[in-house]
Amino acid sequence: MANTPKEELSNTIVIAETLTYTSNVLERMLKDVGKTHPDEERRVNEEATPRDPRFGPATKIELDVVNPKQHIGLFGAVTFGIGSMIGSGIFISPKASLAFAGSQGMSLVIWSLCGLIAFMMGLVYAELGTIIPRSGGDFVYIRKGFGPVPAFLAVWVIPLFVQTSSTAVLALVFADYLLPLVYGSCPPPNVLRKLIGALLIITIAISNIVSPKFGVFVQMISTVAKTLALIIIAITGIVFILKGRTENLTNAFDGSASEVTSYSLAIYSCAFAYSGYIRIGEIADEIINPQKNIPRALMISITLVTVIYVVVNTSYFVLLPKPEFLGSPAVAYDWALKCIPSVAIFVPISVMISVYGSNNGGCFGSARVMFAAARAELYPEAISFLHAKDSTPIISLVLFHIICIIMLIPGDIQQLINFLSFMRSFVTLLSSLSLLRLKWLSRKEPKKTGFRTNIIFPIVTSLIAVFLIVAPFINSPRIEFLYSAAFVFGGYFLYFPFVHFDWKLPGTDRITVFLQLLCNSCPTEKID
Template sequence: MASTETVYLRKKVNLLGSLCIIVGAMVGSGIFIAPKGVLRNSGNVGLSLIIWLATGIFSTFGALCYAELGTCIKKSGAHYIYILETLGPMLAFLRLWAQFILIRPASSSVVALAFGRYIVEPFFSPCSAPKLLVKMVSIIGVSFAVAVNCWSVTFTTRLQIVLTTVKMGALVLIIVPGMIKLASGQTENFQGAFDTSSLTLDRLPLAFYAGLYAYAGSSVLNYVTEEVVNSKRNIPLSIILSMITVIIFYLLTNISYYTVMTSQEVLESNAVAVTFADRALQGFSSVIPVFVAVSCFGSLIGGCFSTPRMLFSGSREGQWPVLFSMIHIRRHTPLPAVLLMYPLMVFMILAGELFGLINFHSFSRWMFTGLTTLGLIVHRYQHPDVPRPFKVPLLIPAVYTVVCFFIVGMSLYSDPVNTGIGLALTLTGIPVYFLMVKKQRLPLCFIRVYHTLTKKLQILLEVMPQEVQTY
C-alpha cells in the first residue's frame, strides 16, 4: 500500500470538484466574448440564439462520448490517450504535439486576453485600453495560474470551486435584469430577429466555432481520470449535470444581452458584459468586469490544470521527454509539464489577437475531437468485451464525428489563413514523430546531452517518476 510519502498523483477530485472543474473550464471568457463572434458570423439575433442552442446540444453529444471513454479507458490524458488506444501512436502524437504548440497556448491566450481586457477596460472607459497594458495584465494572470497549479492539486480544486461559484453568480447578475425587462414587455430588439439580409452561408462555420469555443471544456475531466474519486460514477454524472447547467445559463445570458442591447451595440462593444452592465445595472456596473475577470481566471486555472496531464501521459507512454512524466516529491503535482506550457502561452499573448486566436486553434481542436469520437466507434468493434459502465447509443458518436469533420472542412474555406496555419503547424509533428519518437535517429552526442540535462533538471525541480500505478 502506498505510504503518505510515496510519489504519485492522488485521487483528490470528488463529485463537487469534478462538476466545478468542468463548469469552470467551460464558463470562462467564452460567454463574454463569443456572443459578438456568433452574431457577426450568423447575421441576425434569431439565428445566433439557434446556434447557441445547437452548439450546446452538439457539445453534449461529444461530452457523452467522453463520458463513455473516461469510464472504459482508465488512463488520464483525454484525447491523446483515447486516440493512442484506438487509432494508433502517430495520430496520438500529432494530438499531443498540436496540444503543446497550438491548442492549449492559443486557447489559454484567448482566455488570458479576455481577463486582461476586463481588468483594464473600466479604468479607460469610454476610451479603449492600451493593448500593451492588456497584454501585460494577461501575462500576470497566466503566471499566477501556472504557479497555483505547480503548488497543490487540493488547493487548485478548492480554488476552482470558489471561482466557479463566483462566475455562476456573475451570470445570474446578467440574467435576472434581462429576464425582468423581457417579462415587462421590452421585446423590440427581437423584432426582425430572423432578417437574412446580412446572412452569408460561408461564415456560418465561424459562428459555430465561436459558439463551440464557449462550450469547450466538457472533456476537461478526462485529462485527470486517474485523480477522480469513483471515476466510473463521477465522470459521467458530472459531465451530464454540467452540460445541462451550462446550456441553460448560456441561452438565458444571450437572451438577456439581446433584451437590453441592440445587435449593433453587441457588435460594436469591445466588452459585451460591461456594455450590458452600463445599460441594465447602473450602480452595479463596476462589479461586472470584476466578475468576468474572475470567471476568465477560473477557466485559465482549469486549462493549466488539464493540459499538463496530457503531456504527463504522453511522457509515460514514451512519446514525450521523460522529464515530463515526473512529479514533485512534496507537492505531488506534475511540475515540469505545468511549467512547459508557460513560455508558449506568453508568446501567443504578445503576438495574438482575440478572434484570430479562436479560429487559429479551433481547426486542430475539432479535427482531433472528431478523431477521438471516431476512435470510440473503432474501440467498440475492436474491444466489444471491455466493460463500459456508461454507454451511449452508437448514433451519437457517429453524428458527432461527421459534423466535426464537416465544420473543420468548411473552416478551411471560410478562414483559410488562420485554419491553414493551424493545419501546417499540426503537420510539423510528422517529422518530429519519425525522427525523435518512432526511430530516435538522433546523434549519440545529442542523446548524452539530453540525459545529462534531464538529470540536472530533475534535481533542480525536485521531481521523480511516479512510484504507484494509478490506472
C-alpha cells in the same frame, strides 16, 4: 430607454436575492471543500494498499515509482467542468456569433446547437473516460483506438497550440477588463497589457504547482463567482421580458446568413465557449471513482452551462439592439450600463474572475496531457516526473506555463479562435472515431459495467467534426485555416526522427537529471 427609479429598485432587489442565495451555497461549499465521502475514502485507501497473501489482508508495498493521487470528488469535478467552460467565451463569442449568424434568432439557434453538440461529445468523452480512466484526455483515447502515430496529433496540437494560445487569449482578456478600471476611456500601454497577462499566468502556475487541492479550491470559488454574474444577467433579462421589453426580438430571424461557411464560423465562435468540458477527461487519474463520477460530472456541467448560455444571450438581445450589439467592444459591460448603471463596474470584475477560473481549469488539465504524453515516451522523459512530496507533474506545469507566456503575442481574437477551433476539430474527429473502433473491437466481449452510450452519438459527432473541417474552405477560405492545417500535419516532421527513431540531442540525459534534482521529482510508470 432609461430605467425609472422604480424599475432600477426592482432589478436591484432581484440581484440582492440572488446574491443572498449564492452566498449561502458558497458558505456550504467552503465547509465541505477538501472533505471526502467516508465510503469513497475507504475505497481509495483500500486501492492504494496492495494486498499480499503472505502477510495478511493489507500490507503496504514500497514501489519505485509514484502515481497521481485521487482527490477530486463529484462536486469538485462538476465545478471544475463548469469553471473550465464558463470563461471569456460567453463574453467574447456572442458578438462573433451574431455577426456570422446574421440575426438574433439564428444566433440563439447556434448557441443551442453548440450546447447539443457539446452534450453529445460529453457522452462520447464520458464513455472514453470510463473505458480508459487515465489522465491525458484525447491523447490516451486516440492512442487506445489507433496507436501512437495518430495520438501524437493530439499531444502536438492541443497542449502546444490550442490550449497555450487559448490561455494567452484569456490572460489578455483579463488585462483588457482590468485596465479600463484604471485608465478609463484612455487606451492603456500594450506592454502593460502583456505584463498583466503574464502575471496572471504565473499566478495560476504557482497555485497549481504548490498544491493540486488548492487549484481545485480556486476553481470552486471562481466558478461560484462567475456563475453568479451570469445568473444576474439571466434573471434580469427574464424580468425585462416579463415586463414586455421584447422589441429587439421582433423579426428575430431577419438577416440570417445564407452561406455554409458563415454558419461554420458561428459554430466555431460558440463552440469556443463550450470547449472546457473536455478538461474533466484530462484529470481522470485524480477523480475519485472515475467510472461513475466522470459521466455524472460531464452531464451535470454541460446541461447547466447550456441553459445559462442561451438565457444570458437572450438577456443581451433584450436590452441591446443589433447595431449597438455588433459595435460594442464589451457586450456585458454595455448591457450592465443600460440595465443598472450603479453596479456596472462589477461586470468587468466578474469577467476577470471568470477568466481566472477558466484559465486555472485549462492549465490544470492541459499540463497533465503533456505529462501523460511523456509517460508514453512521446515527450522528453523529464516531463513525466512527479513531485516527490505532492505528486504533481511539476515539470510539465512549468513548461506549459512558459509556453503560454511566449504565446502572449497579440493578435486578432476571432482569427485565433478560428485557428484553434479548426485544429480542435481534427482531434475531436479522431477521438470519436477511436470510440467507434473500440466499440467494434469489443462487440463480442461480455458487457462491462460502467457508462456506455449509444453508437449513434460517436457517429454524429464524427460527421459534425468533418463538416467543421471542410466547411471553412467552401466559400473564400481564410488564411488562418491554411496555417492550422500546416501546423496540424507539421508535427510529424518531429515525430518520426525523435519519437519513432528515438533520436536524442547531445546532453539530453544531463538536462533530465538536472531538472529532476531541481524540481525534487521522481520518475513515473510508463504507459503502454
